[in-house]
Amino acid sequence: xxxxxxxxxxxxxxxxxxxxxxxxxxxxxxxxxxxxxxxxxxxxxxxxxxxxxxxxxxxxxxxxxxxxxxxxxxxxxxxxxxxxxxxxxxxxxxxxxxxxxxxxxxxxxxxxxxxx
Numbered sequence: 001x002x003x004x005x006x007x008x009x010x011x012x013x014x015x016x017x018x019x020x021x022x023x024x025x026x027x028x029x030x031x032x033x034x035x036x037x038x039x040x041x042x043x044x045x046x047x048x049x050x051x052x053x054x055x056x057x058x059x060x061x062x063x064x065x066x067x068x069x070x071x072x073x074x075x076x077x078x079x080x081x082x083x084x085x086x087x088x089x090x091x092x093x094x095x096x097x098x099x100x101x102x103x104x105x106x107x108x109x110x111x112x113x114x115x116x
Contacts, residue, residue, distance in 0.1 A: 037102040040074035041110040043067045043087045043095075051089055051114055059084040059096070080104040087112040 043054040050071025057064045058078065065073040067087075080102050088094040092114035102108055 034104050035080055036077045037080055037104055038074060038076050038107040039078050039085060039100070039102065039110055040072070040107055041085075041112065043071045043073065043089075043112045043114060045092075046113055046115060051092070054087050054089040054092075054114065056112075057086045057088070059086055078102050085110045085112070087114060089114055092116055 039058070043051045043056070045051060050067070050069070052067055052069040052071060054067045054071070054073075055064060056067065056073045056075065058075065060083070061079075063075050063078060065075045067073045082099055082101050084096055084098040085100055086094055086096040093116075095112040095114050097110050097112060100108060100110055
């Protein structure tokens, strides 16, 4: 092989390796989307006022979140399936929504109302 053809082969090998890496990383992202979803929502009082600092739990798991000042929360990478979501805050009774179906690659909205 001549010097220019060796350089061409080395360049082709680098481009092929980079392309393979992109495909494998993309496949990993697609696989991750295929098994998990996201839950988001609002926690409010019966009057509609937001409750900031409320704790949100997925019952029976280690997944949890805390609401912001507007009462908004989200939990990423939730395994797909049927589950229960519970909200609690000091001075309020807990609220729970059961039979929440989390779909892979989708965002499910679960709003909760806490009673004093």
